[in-house]
Amino acid sequence: MAGPDAVLIAGPTASGKSALALKLAREYGGAVINADAMQVYRELRVLSARPDAAEEAEPPHYLYGFVSAFEPFSVGRWLVAAQEALDDARTKGLIPIVTGGTGLYFAALLNGLSPIPEIHASIRVEARQKLAELGNEAFHAALAARDPEMGARLNTGDSQRLVRAWEVIEATGQSLAEWQALKGEPVLTGDLARFVLKPNRDWLIERIGRRFHLMMEQGALDEVRSLRGIGSDLPAARALGVPSLLAHLDGRITLDQAVEQAIIQTRQYAKRQMTWFRHQMPDWNVIERSSVDEAAPVIAEMLE
Incomplete structure (x- = not known):
């Protein structure tokens, strides 16, 4: 062709x-x-x-x-x-x-x-454990307190993206939104x-x-x-x-x-x-x- x-x-x-x-x-x-x-x-x-x-x-x-x-x-x-x-x-x-x-x-x-650094496995495990312990609503609130922009973007029921946002700010100190803005x-x-x-x-x-x-x-x-x-x-x-x-x-x-x-x-x-x-x-x-x-x-x- x-x-x-x-x-x-x-x-x-x-x-x-x-x-x-x-x-x-x-x-x-x-x-x-x-x-x-x-x-x-x-x-x-x-x-x-x-x-x-x-x-x-x-x-x-x-x-x-x-x-x-x-x-x-x-x-x-x-x-x-x-x-x-x-x-x-x-x-x-x-x-x-x-x-x-x-x-x-x-x-x-x-x-x-976006060039988001690799997240260590231990942080991934801890994030999922925290979600399981708190439940989606409380976990969402905890994320919003640390990362207001991602907290506002994400729905309470979106477990995967909530965990991902938590992992990124925990590992890098920066919001996932900031990383996503990088080309x-x-x-x-x-x-x-x-x-x-x-x-x-x-x-x-x-x-x-x-x-x-x-x-x-x-x-x-x-x-x-x-x-x-x-x-x-x-x-x-x-x-x-x-x-x-x-x-x-x-x-x-x-x-x-x-x-x-x-x-x-x-x-x-x-x-x-x-x-x-x-x-x-x-x-x-x-x-x-x-x-x-x-x-x-x-x-x-x-x-x-």
């Missing part, structure tokens, strides 16, 4: 990004690099709608299912892995096709990350073809529901059963469908209620994604098509 140094495809959940990237990679000699925060987990193939094993093998797919759901994972770790994937794909003469729905991953790729170095530069999918709203809503029911048929409940006991502060514990299905497995809600909750939460998440893309990706090419077969020719024409 002549032209861009890399292709970027963002879009809301269930919009067909993975299938579109696969199609383009097959047609133009590309490699697919995952930019979805939940598709990194090996235990979540079904619920994260990862490509199947055959698709991941050919053409080459990177950063899919390479992390355990039972360990912490951050955008910083993803960015390091993404750099390695980009280098490997180019060494093999393949065009990197980066696709996913995690806007923060794309932002880090294009703008770099990092972009990982991906050059001639980039950037696309964001914007499918028809009604089409997407219907597809989200249909896809989740299919996930249930494919073993989503067994997948979540294997996650019982996962720490609530880990990102995988908040993956779409996981909290609701865990609640069902714990006997707190029926299976029908769990499925309904998960579908509603997925719709809400897709709406938030679209809002983020609209505000943060104003210069990207918007593809207003509702299927891979409709979107692929439009993108192909723009790549020629």
Whole structure:
């Protein structure tokens, strides 16, 4: 494929990004690099709608299912892995096709990350212990007393970000907001073809529901059963469908209620994604098509 140094495809959940990237990679000699925060987990193939094993093998797919759901994972770790994937794909003469729905991953790729120092493991442990002892509300108040700006930014229920803000000010004496204001170095530069999918709203809503029911048929409940006991502060514990299905497995809600909750939460998440893309990706090419077969020719024409 002549032209861009890399292709970027963002879009809301269930919009067909993975299938579109696969199609383009097959047609133009590309490699697919995952930019979805939940598709990194090996235990979540079904619920994260990862490509199947055959698709991941050919053409080459990177950063899919390479992390355990039972360990912490951050955008910083993803960015390091993404750099390695980009280098490997180019060494093999393949065009990197980066696709996913995690806007923060794309932002880090294009703008770099703030140079926050590595936080010592002991501080991380102490921060989580403090959250467990105090509870979210009191922990949030304690953070706000030390770091008013981050205290005002964060919601009481956002355990992961509360802990992160505490870790940073504890380790460095500076607010996470101050570190975030410092500019990092972009990982991906050059001639980039950037696309964001914007499918028809009604089409997407219907597809989200249909896809989740299919996930249930494919073993989503067994997948979540294997996650019982996962720490609530880990990102995988908040993956779409996981909290609701865990609640069902714990006997707190029926299976029908769990499925309904998960579908509603997925719709809400897709709406938030679209809002983020609209505000943060104003210069990207918007593809207003509702299927891979409709979107692929439009993108192909723009790549020629």
